[in-house]
Every structure is written in C-alpha cells, then in structure tokens.
Amino acid sequence: xxxxxxxxxxxxxxxxxxxxTSPKKAAAKKPAPxxxxxxxxxxxxxKAPARKGVARTYDxxxxxxxAKDVARWRRETLEPVTxxxxxxxAEFTTDSGIPIxxxxxxxDRKGEDLAxxxxxxxxxxxxxxxxxxxxxxxxxxxxxxxFGTPKDTNTRFKYLIEHGVTxxxxxxxxxxxxxxxxxxxxxxxxVGKEGVAISTLKDFEILFDGIKLDQVTTSMTINAPAIVALxxxxxxxxxxxxxxxxxxxxxxxxxxxxxxxxxEWIVPPRPAVRIVVDMIEFCSKHMPKxxxxxISGYHIREAGATAVQELAFTLADGIGYVEExxxxxxxxxxxxxxxxxxxxxxxxxxxxxxxxxxxxxxxxKTMKERFGAKDPRSWLLRTHAQTAGVSLTxxxxxxxxxxxxxxxxxxxLGGTQSLHTNSLxxxxxxxxxxxxxxxxxxxxxxxxxxxxxxxxxxxxxxxxVEYLTDEMEQRANDYIRRIDEMGGIIRAVEEGYPQKEIGExxxxxxxxxxxxxxxxxxxxxxxxxxNEPIELLKIDExxxxxxxARLQEVKGSRDAAAVQTALAKVEAAxxxxxxxxxxxxxxxxxxxxxxxxxxxxxxxxxxxxxxGAF
Numbered sequence: 001x002x003x004x005x006x007x008x009x010x011x012x013x014x015x016x017x018x019x020x021t022s023p024k025k026a027a028a029k030k031p032a033p034x035x036x037x038x039x040x041x042x043x044x045x046x047k048a049p050a051r052k053g054v055a056r057t058y059d060x061x062x063x064x065x066x067a068k069d070v071a072r073w074r075r076e077t078l079e080p081v082t083x084x085x086x087x088x089x090a091e092f093t094t095d096s097g098i099p100i101x102x103x104x105x106x107x108d109r110k111g112e113d114l115a116x117x118x119x120x121x122x123x124x125x126x127x128x129x130x131x132x133x134x135x136x137x138x139x140x141x142x143x144x145x146x147f148g149t150p151k152d153t154n155t156r157f158k159y160l161i162e163h164g165v166t167x168x169x170x171x172x173x174x175x176x177x178x179x180x181x182x183x184x185x186x187x188x189x190x191v192g193k194e195g196v197a198i199s200t201l202k203d204f205e206i207l208f209d210g211i212k213l214d215q216v217t218t219s220m221t222i223n224a225p226a227i228v229a230l231x232x233x234x235x236x237x238x239x240x241x242x243x244x245x246x247x248x249x250x251x252x253x254x255x256x257x258x259x260x261x262x263x264e265w266i267v268p269p270r271p272a273v274r275i276v277v278d279m280i281e282f283c284s285k286h287m288p289k290x291x292x293x294x295i296s297g298y299h300i301r302e303a304g305a306t307a308v309q310e311l312a313f314t315l316a317d318g319i320g321y322v323e324e325x326x327x328x329x330x331x332x333x334x335x336x337x338x339x340x341x342x343x344x345x346x347x348x349x350x351x352x353x354x355x356x357x358x359x360x361x362x363x364x365k366t367m368k369e370r371f372g373a374k375d376p377r378s379w380l381l382r383t384h385a386q387t388a389g390v391s392l393t394x395x396x397x398x399x400x401x402x403x404x405x406x407x408x409x410x411x412x413l414g415g416t417q418s419l420h421t422n423s424l425x426x427x428x429x430x431x432x433x434x435x436x437x438x439x440x441x442x443x444x445x446x447x448x449x450x451x452x453x454x455x456x457x458x459x460x461x462x463x464x465v466e467y468l469t470d471e472m473e474q475r476a477n478d479y480i481r482r483i484d485e486m487g488g489i490i491r492a493v494e495e496g497y498p499q500k501e502i503g504e505x506x507x508x509x510x511x512x513x514x515x516x517x518x519x520x521x522x523x524x525x526x527x528x529x530x531n532e533p534i535e536l537l538k539i540d541e542x543x544x545x546x547x548x549a550r551l552q553e554v555k556g557s558r559d560a561a562a563v564q565t566a567l568a569k570v571e572a573a574x575x576x577x578x579x580x581x582x583x584x585x586x587x588x589x590x591x592x593x594x595x596x597x598x599x600x601x602x603x604x605x606x607x608x609x610x611x612g613a614f
Contacts, residue, residue, distance in 0.1 A: 063110035070105055078102070095348040096306035098471045104463035112466065116361065120456045124364040126357050126469065127457040128415040129380045134453035140418040141443045142219060142384070146171030146196040147430045148543045150206035153196040156433070157211060163437060164444060167249075168211070169219040169420060171195035172229070179225045179266045179598030182547035192543035194430065195221075199551045199593050204232040205239065214242045218249035219294070219384070224266040226253035227275055227580060228597050230292075231588040250291035250340055250384070253279060256317040256489060257296045259610070260498045261303035266598050267605040269490055275580060275601075277324045282581035284335040291340040293321060294384065300498075301344035302390045304506020307355050310344060311472060312479030313489075313498045315362055319480070320489035322371055332371045336378035343416070345407040346388040352407070353459060354468035356383065356414030362473055362480075384418035385411040392427045396522035397534055400424040405442050412452055413459055419443060429536045496611070551593070558591040566590045567600055574604040 092100040101108070118124055121131030130136060143165050145156045157168055172195040175187035181199040182191050191197045196207065213236070222229045230251050234244045255272040258265050265272065276293055283292035297305075297314030305313065318339060325335055341359070345352050363381035367373040387407040392400045401424050408421050421439040423431030431439070447453055459465045479501075486492045493499075512518035519525040566587035573583045587597060 060110065063107045066105050067107040070103065070107060073103075094307070094351040094468070095346065096308040096351060096472075096475070098308070098351070098468065098475070100464075101467075104467055106463065109463060109466060116470075117460060117466065123368070123376065123379055125360040125380060127460050129360065129382065129417065131456070133415060133456040134412075134447075135456065138447050138453060139412065139416055139443075140167045140217070140384075141165055141440065141447075142167045142169040142418060142420045143436050143440050144169045144171050144221070144386075144420055145436075146173075146221075147194075147537065148192040148196065148539050149546055150196055150198070150203045152192070152543075154207055154209055154211070157208075159433060160436070160440070161211075161216070163440060165440060167217045167219060167418065170207075170221065172220070172222050173197050174264075176229075176594060177222060177224065177264045179595060179601070181593050181595030182544065182551055184595055188544075191547050193539050197543060197547045198229070198232075199547065199595065200554045200591050201232050201235055201588050202550060202554050202591065203547075204236045208233075208236050212242075213237045213240055214246045216248075218247075220249070220251045223252055223255055223258050223262075224264055224272065225594055225598050226251050227279055227584050228588065228594045230279065231581065231585040234585060235589050244287050244290075246289065247287060248289040250294045251279075252296060252342070253293045254296045254317065254342075256320055256493060257299050257314070259493045260300055260313060260317075261305070261502065262299040263610070265608050267601050268608045269493055271574075271601070271605040272608075273321070273324055273490060276321060277328055278580045280321070280325055280335050280339075281328065281330060282579055283338065284330070288338075291338050291382070292335075294340045294342045295321065296342040298342050298344045298386055300502065301346065301388065303502050304509060305502045306505050307346065307348065307351050308472060308475045309479065309498075309501060309505060311355050311359055311362075312476040312483075313502075314341065314343070315359065315366070315476065316480050316483045316489045316492070316498075318363070319366060319370075322367075323488065326371065332367070332373045333375040333378050336367055336371075336373055337375060337380070340382045340384065343383060343385045343411075344388050345385050345411045345414075345416075347391055347403065347407065349406060349410050350465060350468055351472070352410040353414040354465055354472050356385075356411070356416065357457075357465070357469045358472035358476065359383075360415070361469070362476060383416050384420070385414075385416040386420040387411070387422045389422050389426060392422060392424070393520065393523055394427040394531075396528060396531060397424050397427065398532070399522050400427075401438065401442070404439060405446070408442055409446055409450070409452070412446055415457060425534055425536060428534070429538065432535055432537045434535070554591050555593075562590045563587070563592045563596070566592055567596060570597060571600050571604060574600065 094100060116124065117126050119131070120127040120133060121129065141164065143160050145160060145168065146153050147156070153170070160168070173192050174190045174194055175182060175184065176195070176198045178186070180186045182197055198204065198207070213233075218233070220226070220229050220233070230253075234247070237244065237247055253276055255265070255269065255276055258272075259269050280292045283290050295314055295318045297310040300313050301307070301310040318341065321339070322332065322336065326332060341363075343356065343359070360381045364379040367379045373379060387404045391403055391407070400422070404421050404424070408419060411419050421442045423435035423439045425431055425435045452458065483489055483492045483497070486495065486497060509518070513520060513524055516524060522528065566583065569583040570580065570587055572578075573580050584597060
C-alpha cells in the first residue's frame, strides 16, 4: 500500500495538471531564440512598472481547476454537513453589509490585477506607505491626555512620556471646543471636564512647561477654534526658542466632519472651510513638519456610520479640502504631502484591516489621477487611528481591554502609522493613570510580543482580505461619485446628505442590538448580575475657579489697547481675503483670549445653527 505521503487527492492532481498545462509554464521551459532587438525589448518590458490589466496574479487554467475543485467540495463535503447541521445564519455579512462568501479561493481572484495590490512603499500603497513599515520604525504610540487645569494635564503629559509614549495627544474641554472662555456663562459646569481648559496663551505656557517642543510631536484635537490653538502653540514654542519651522505634529482642524458628525462649530461651513484652507496655506509655507489638518473619519464612525461610510465621507472631505486649496491657486504638491487622516478602528476585525488598505489605494489614485499630483509624497495617505470609543461598554468594563486589544491589532495589521488605544474606564469618565497605562501597555505588547511588527502587510494575498479591500474601495467610490454629482462635499453637507446616511445606519445598528440580532457581550448577552467597581477620575470644581481667576489676572495685566488693535486686524482679514494666521498669531501674542477671537468670527460670519433631519 502506498504511503499517505505519495497519495494524491483529486484536488492535488487537478491543480498539478493545470500547472503542467499552463501556457506560461510551458513557454518558460523552452524559450525560443530571440534576436538581439527582441531580447532588449523584453528586458525593457520586465523593468517597466506593471500596468492595469496586464499583470495577473493567477493564470486561467489554474483558476479553472480550482473552481472545479470548489464545486466538488461544495457537493461532496459541504452539503452533507449543512444538511445535518444548518448554518447559524442564512446570510453572513460584514458590519457594513458586505456579503461574506462561505469560501474564497484563487478562483474568485482570477481577474486580480497585481498593480492594484502593488508592493509596500509603492503606488497605489495598498500594502503600506513605507517599504519597511514596522521593520524600520514602529508606529507612533499616542495616548489622549487633557483634563482639568493646564497644570494637571502637564503632569499627565510628563507621566506618559516617562512610560513610553512617543507623541503627545491633547484633548480640550467643551468650552474651548465651542469657542468660549472659562468665564463665559455657557462654560459653567464644563470647565476642564472632558479635556484641558484653555483660554489664553498663559494656559498654553503652563500646559507645555518643561516639555521641549522640538523633541516631541504634538497632536491637538480641536476644530472650530483650531487656528487659535495652533497660534498659541507657535507662540509658546517661540518663547522656548523653537522656530515654527521645527515644530512637528498635527492639529485636527477638520470642520467638514463637525457638520457631518461631531456638531462642534462656531460659524457656517463655508467660512469655516476658508479658515482651514488659510491654515493649510500658511503651514505649507512656514511649517514644513506640521500637519495642518487631520481629516477625521473617527467622529463620523462614532456617530453611527458603517466602515464603508466612514471611508467614503472621510475621503470626500479630503477631496473637498484639496479642491478648495487648488481653487485658491495653490499647487497641489505644495500642500498635499502634509495632509493626514484619522480613522476609527471598530470590532469587525477583517473589515477594519481592509478599510486601511482601501483608503490608501483610493487616496493615491485620487491624488494622482484626479488632481494630477506628481510628487509621490502627495499620493500617500498618512494615518493616525484610535480604537472605537463607541464600542466600549459601562457593563463589565474589563471587557473593554479585550475589545481595545483586538481593535489595536487590526489597526497595526492594516498599516497605521500612529495609534491611540482607549482606556477601559472611558465610558464613565476621563481615564485614570492606571487605566491609561494599561491602554499603552496594549500597544507595547502588540509591538514587542506578537511578532506582527516583523513582516510588512502580513495579510496581503489573503483571498478574503483582498476581496474585502476591493469591495470597500468600490462601495466607497460609489458614495464619492454621488457626492460629486451633488456638487461636492460642502454642498452635500449643506443638504444634509452624509448626516442622513449616518443616521439611518445608526438606527439600523441600534435596532439589531435591541432585537438581539447583534450581541454586545455584557449588554444584551452574557450579562452579569453585578459589575466590579472601578476607580474613576473625578474633576474637582476648583478647576473652574482657578481657570477664571487666571483668566481675569491675564486680562488685568495685558495691554488692552494692543489687544483691541490686534482683534481689529483679525476682523479686517475675516472680511477680506488675507490669510488669517498672521493676525490671529499677533492677537494671541497680545494675550487675546480664545473666546474673544471666536467672537470676532461670530460677528463677521454669524453663529451656525443646524436644521433638524428626521
């Protein structure tokens, strides 16, 4: 009896037969003699980059043989099992509704174009923006920080740096995000509660005291008054002797997503986008290491969007900013290389990985083909990611550690360049030091103990991952085409199109949870009678009093005439077409407050109110 090693299954035999009869293989065995000219032409062709429709992953005979083998498998292996034990569901889909076939093989990828996948660090960057990825340098590990007074947050910054954080990430409180000072009536009860309280340059001086700004990168999550925060950061750096050209970091500054999802604004969309473009223009000339906008899908996803909607609407926002900059007369290659993106990482593991890969490919094609960018750096989608805050639960909060770990791993396998991991207690309050340390350790464990850092894009070539990447790209592009037909993303936002699409998705998700079609562990399944209590960070009401006292002290000691002169220059720039960065920077240095500058914007452009949508 022959050994099992030598026996051939029908599948093995059919595949080997296909390989033997492959025209490509036969030609490779006995190449015909070629004239010198033909040899030269063949060498030139081999050096040329793969073109769409030319390079295929699999030959037709091999794919056909596999299709026959799959048909046999369904008939002989699958059907007898499902006849005895039916599937759990009639249909399986991703969280975005993409159908998931029961089996994917090379037969399903017979039309695959190698150029669409490409190689790491090469167009269209499906496999990553760098040829070495984490073999060269690990992703930047950030932890969101910001609470209480500037001194409280400064202490937390230094704690995180001591524990291995490689980039600072700053959260601001709600009054600052909405353009109000700590002493405004609208700020009562909110000062320092969900981020650090900021009103004047003095607060920034305390916030970054003892932190050398030319040796760290800083991310600031602020949008409507982002221009004020950036100018304060520049002014603090200058006081340290660090010129703005040496500053590295990112300011979120994505106003389009505010109208779509997060709803923190001061003025209507068009003047808000004008301010964003002013900042992009200024930074492209004076701050070559700074990212003037972080185009954010995170808040779109947190509002209830699917992964496909997050991908589509975020890229559409990016296209909108590029269009406005080009209209301004800016060369696309002068600013595109400093645009950055910020993604949510949710629970559908493979869909999230595919989202990162599809995002890079769509953006590269858009910048090269739609906008004619010539610099390869302009084609790169530069990525920060954060695990999904909306997926965290108050019930059984230690489950959140597991959710965060899986989401962070998906981000790394998807090729993120920067990552923030949420803390287990964030459904209750801002994180404690212990919780934020565990969240950071999650990243460090992935980086140093799992081995996923040792290979570039390890899931490339997976039939399922490549299928999902293609599906994500196609479905996102369908949304982008619809937005183009409406006249662009600003017009679409004004008409409420993305908002309505997200609202519908959020409703469907919640309906599935409430009807038990979607299980949330600890919430509507596997519930416990009691939850283990956890320590929470509480913000003392002294924060409000301290902030107001410091603000009044600054107002009493500053040159009031200089402040009024500077604010008048800001108003003139708002009414005209001059770039707003220089006059706002002058006003900040004179210790004009965030609220005073925001009031100038309200005076010129009005305060925005959104209509309801049902």
